[in-house]
Amino acid sequence: MVEQMSPLGDAYVPGSHGNFADGTGVKISLPQPGSIVEATAWPGREAALAGAIERVTGLSLPHHPGGGVVTGDRSGFGIGPRKWLLTDAAEGLAETLRDALGIENGTVTDLSHGRTAIRLEGERAEWVLAKFFALDFSSDAFPVGSGRATMHHDILAQIQRTGPSRFNLYVFRTFARSFWRVLCHGAEEVGYEVR
Amino acid sequence: MLISCPYCGPRDVSEFTYQGDATRTRPDPASADAAAWHEYVYERSNEAGPHREFWQHAGGCRAHVVVIRNTVTHEISSVAPARGDRI
């Protein structure tokens, strides 16, 4: 059996860190979804892609830019014109969706091993994220389910709000350790728990 | 400088990559007119004022956009999808 290794290596240290004497402001964790998939529709085939996504995942994705939804095991949000990022706790979503979509309607790219998902949650989550990204993280501007594609320095980050004070960040796996370290550093002042 | 991406909304210019002058028209690919190709590849009018140019939102949705930017003031008067389709 092949051992699954974390891309974070020894940077992943469970426990409380930073200024946590009065409690931790955020929790940082690794959801490790089995599938991370980018799906793109050819121009004019958005409805076919949305239909295939709904048949395969049950996710009914809103069509406005950055619109998305989260269910128990699955999530999806818009990351660009005609493009969505989808996750599933189970492996194999790319193959299933590719078969359901058909190449005449669009493309499905399996990024499960190319991205790392990082979850940030807690009452100071908006505060910590606002240090890194020039986005409005208030829930009026960034409602639950919706997503944004942005970057921190040159590290592309796709961010979905999955709860009132919970976000999932998807970064390139090769940059995940570096990004994790800087995220933890930024969370030190509010105290953070890794788990 | 902020560029209002048609998909993402206003974002810092650091998320965008300049892709060049959007006023040029490519000669017929079958043409061997050296003067026309020279003009297309090398000649730029270096406008002072509103300028039509390609940018890519590389640090965001990755869409290519056509921006009209005043090269004197950096005021941006228009941003539209480069391929002209809906967002």
Ligand SMILES: [Zn+2]
């Ligand atoms: Zn954009």
